[in-house]
Amino acid sequence: RKEVEQDPGPFNVPEGATVAFNCTYSNSASQSFFWYRQDCRKEPKLLMSVYSSGNEDGRFTAQLNRASQYISLLIRDSKLSDSATYLCVVTYRDTGRRALTFGSGTRLQVQP
Amino acid sequence: DVKVTQSSRYLVKRTGEKVFLECVQDMDHENMFWYRQDPGLGLRLIYFSYDVKMKEKGDIPEGYSVSREKKERFSLILESASTNQTSMYLCATIRTGQVIGETQYFGPGTRLLVL
Numbered sequence: 001r002k003e004v005e006q007d008p009g010p011f012n013v014p015e016g017a018t019v020a021f022n023c024t025y026s027n028s029a030s031q032s033f034f035w036y037r038q039d040c041r042k043e044p045k046l047l048m049s050v051y052s053s054g055n056e057d058g059r060f061t062a063q064l065n066r067a068s069q070y071i072s073l074l075i076r077d078s079k080l081s082d083s084a085t086y087l088c089v090v091t092y093r094d095t096g097r098r099a100l101t102f103g104s105g106t107r108l109q110v111q112p
Numbered sequence: 113d114v115k116v117t118q119s120s121r122y123l124v125k126r127t128g129e130k131v132f133l134e135c136v137q138d139m140d141h142e143n144m145f146w147y148r149q150d151p152g153l154g155l156r157l158i159y160f161s162y163d164v165k166m167k168e169k170g171d172i173p174e175g176y177s178v179s180r181e182k183k184e185r186f187s188l189i190l191e192s193a194s195t196n197q198t199s200m201y202l203c204a205t206i207r208t209g210q211v212i213g214e215t216q217y218f219g220p221g222t223r224l225l226v227l
Contacts, residue, residue, distance in 0.1 A: 102155040
């Protein structure tokens with residue numbers, strides 16, 4: 001079983017729609033959680049961190065459910081420019097200076 | 113802005129060739145990482161380095177080695193390239209003490225094709 005799992009999609013939605021992605025993680029000792037965005041043939045870039053209390057940044061809302069071991073990303077009023085792959089990222093307490101564990105990504109395609 | 117550059121965007125090599133991928137960062141970050149990214153598998157850590165001349169294996173180090181002679185430069189070496197090393201290679205950096213997920217900067221990536 002993968003440590004971090006995501007539905008690969010693609011999620012095809014019309015402009016203006018609301019779309020949500022989930023990401024499950026297997027290690028209950030997971031410490032920090034993030035969503036990264038990766039455009040086609042580009043490098044990943046941090047979209048937002050995910051806090052225990054949930055957090056919002058404009059049209060984007062991230063939530064963490066520790067009991068069920070998943071994080072979610074909600075995008076409201078989808079724009080064409082939101083089309084990308086969204087990577088779920090998890091760090092673990094014992095990784096120290098080690099890097100992150102990435103999900104394989106969920107592809108979103110927003111259509112006109 | 114942090115700038116992370118990689119020596120090539122696209123590279124084509126033959127099986128058995130020795131391949132060098134270079135990563136250079138201009139922000140004096142201590143920690144540098146090499147990942148590879150493959151469809152359906154996401155990003156997987158190959159090696160990382162937290163200081164000059166220091167290196168540690170990641171999750172998939174087999175077939176790779178690294179070199180960190182200067183703080184700003186981290187090289188990934190494929191001693192004898194094989195077709196299963198065809199992939200997108202991404203370099204990343206972070207300064208020690210920062211929240212790792214929030215401040216990991218990636219280079220633009222190198223798409224390597226091994227024939």
